[in-house]
Amino acid sequence: MNNNIEIKHMTKSYTDFRLNQVDLTVPKGSIVGLIGENGAGKTTLIKGMLGLVHPEEGEVYIFGKDTRTCMKEIKADIGVVLDDSFFMELLKVKSIDTIMKGVYKQWDSSLFYDYLSRFGIDPSKKIKELSKGMRKKLEILTALSHHPKLLILDEPTSGLDPVVRNEILDIFQDFIYNEECSILLSTHITSDLEHIADYLAFIDNGTMLFFKTRDEILDGYGILKCDEKQFHMLEASDVIRYRKNRYNYEVLVEDRHKIRRLYQNAVIDKITIENLMLLYIKGEKI
Numbered sequence: 340m341n342n343n344i345e346i347k348h349m350t351k352s353y354t355d356f357r358l359n360q361v362d363l364t365v366p367k368g369s370i371v372g373l374i375g376e377n378g379a380g381k382t383t384l385i386k387g388m389l390g391l392v393h394p395e396e397g398e399v400y401i402f403g404k405d406t407r408t409c410m411k412e413i414k415a416d417i418g419v420v421l422d423d424s425f426f427m428e429l430l431k432v433k434s435i436d437t438i439m440k441g442v443y444k445q446w447d448s449s450l451f452y453d454y455l456s457r458f459g460i461d462p463s464k465k466i467k468e469l470s471k472g473m474r475k476k477l478e479i480l481t482a483l484s485h486h487p488k489l490l491i492l493d494e495p496t497s498g499l500d501p502v503v504r505n506e507i508l509d510i511f512q513d514f515i516y517n518e519e520c521s522i523l524l525s526t527h528i529t530s531d532l533e534h535i536a537d538y539l540a541f542i543d544n545g546t547m548l549f550f551k552t553r554d555e556i557l558d559g560y561g562i563l564k565c566d567e568k569q570f571h572m573l574e575a576s577d578v579i580r581y582r583k584n585r586y587n588y589e590v591l592v593e594d595r596h597k598i599r600r601l602y603q604n605a606v607i608d609k610i611t612i613e614n615l616m617l618l619y620i621k622g623e624k625i
């Protein structure tokens with residue numbers, strides 16, 4: 340068993356949205372970045388794998404176990420940070436330790452308090468007294484403090500300043516160091532994924548567009564910039580998406596090295612994940 344998560348053909352329908360036959364794997368020892376715009380289906384996919392919503396079709400295996408029959412056992416080894424759930428705000432931070440001792444057999448109080456000290460969180464404060472960034476840090480350190488094998492994170496670094504975000508990202512990379520643990524990370528901060536993700540899963544309007552390694556994307560894709568005459572000389576098969584700007588065209592290509600050989604006078608920029616998403620979602624097909 341080489342994958343900590345395997346999702347097969349997950350389908351979930353709402354009145355105005357459908358998650359459509361989505362497949363996803365999260366290999367051991369990896370960080371998988373889940374990207375897509377708001378409403379694309381990322382949170383539905385995460386809640387579906389955790390049993391928080393019930394898909395009409397599909398199978399989910401975590402640690403090789405079927406979530407339909409083994410979810411209680413599976414949850415003991417998962418750390419979760421969702422964008423819309425945590426403890427009651429009137430609780431004191433130190434109360435989390437007491438509560439979680441009764442939830443997880445492997446809860447580590449020493450590790451929890453070490454994290455609190457490391458991130459400058461006062462255990463005597465009530466949760467409602469913490470800033471948004473402090474609350475997010477508290478959610479993350481709570482998810483880490485029972486020694487999970489898998490982290491499932493929905494916008495875990497939103498609201499954090501760059502210094503703290505980098506510290507959190509370092510912790511995530513340490514977490515997967517033993518090559519048995521994994522992270523599924525949904526985030527709009529795509530620059531974070533350029534630093535730490537091993538794979539990127541791109542979902543749009545309920546459909547998985549692709550699942551590729553970070554290196555395949557950042558080393559392969561490119562943006563060709565050209566005028567109208569040059570644009571009409573391009574082979575349609577070389578164009579994934581394009582946008583017409585006031586003065587030129589921006590063309591998303593999958594293999595910028597091949598395109599550079601074919602069109603030697605063309606200007607071709609390296610891709611960022613943010614630009615890739617923008618052109619895929621807002622660009623046009625030939």
